[in-house]
Amino acid sequence: MTYISDFLFWISTGLLVPVVILLLILFGRALLLVGTFFGQYMNMRKMHSSVIGQLEEVTEGNIASLADRLPAKGQSMFLVYIHRMLDTGGSNAHISRLLSQYEIAAEKDMGVSKTLSKLGPVLGLMGTLIPMGPALVGLSTGDIASMAYNMQVAFATTVVGLFSGAVGTVTVQVKKRWYIQELTQLEFLAEIMNKEKNKI
Numbered sequence: 220m221t222y223i224s225d226f227l228f229w230i231s232t233g234l235l236v237p238v239v240i241l242l243l244i245l246f247g248r249a250l251l252l253v254g255t256f257f258g259q260y261m262n263m264r265k266m267h268s269s270v271i272g273q274l275e276e277v278t279e280g281n282i283a284s285l286a287d288r289l290p291a292k293g294q295s296m297f298l299v300y301i302h303r304m305l306d307t308g309g310s311n312a313h314i315s316r317l318l319s320q321y322e323i324a325a326e327k328d329m330g331v332s333k334t335l336s337k338l339g340p341v342l343g344l345m346g347t348l349i350p351m352g353p354a355l356v357g358l359s360t361g362d363i364a365s366m367a368y369n370m371q372v373a374f375a376t377t378v379v380g381l382f383s384g385a386v387g388t389v390t391v392q393v394k395k396r397w398y399i400q401e402l403t404q405l406e407f408l409a410e411i412m413n414k415e416k417n418k419i
Contacts, residue, residue, distance in 0.1 A: 231352065238342055241338075245380075252332065253390075256393075270295075270297065274408060277408070314412065339380045339384030346380060350370070350372045
């Protein structure tokens with residue numbers, strides 16, 4: 220039993236360096252995500268008020284001129300898919316495919332946030348527990364310096380992991396709400412286009 224426990228201790232101790240490296244990568248990715256998320260938010264505030272306003276006023280009679288009233292295709296994925304739907308000429312098959320592609324693109328955009336929200340706390344917990352073994356050994360042998368260093372590593376990895384997880388959780392919740400609202404508008408536009416086509 221002693222050999223098994225020593226082997227497990229050796230494995231867990233060897234995982235500390237990969238865990239710390241992964242946490243540093245996640246921390247850097249979280250900082251990048253905060254920047255891109257802020258950019259998306261500012262872009263949505265600037266563009267969505269006019270785009271949503273035009274969609275609220277669209278009817279079967281004026282949908283033909285909707286493309287001219289909207290801004291040109293820009294960085295907004297929502298606006299890009301609106302123009303793509305209008306370019307289909309009302310084809311149900313193409314519109315359904317575009318709606319599915321939009322859902323896939325939205326899921327892909329939320330992928331980093333979901334990864335951070337799940338992996339951040341897991342790696343933070345691993346980074347907390349792994350140094351606790353050497354810290355307890357240092358305490359039992361009276362090596363206070365070693366114990367203090369390992370406890371410092373444990374607390375630092377916890378904070379970094381929780382920060383990454385918090386950034387991922389907040390951004391994925393907000394983005395999910397954005398994409399649900401946009402998908403609702405796209406489905407509404409699809410219904411109007413379908414009615415206009417059936418009328419013709």
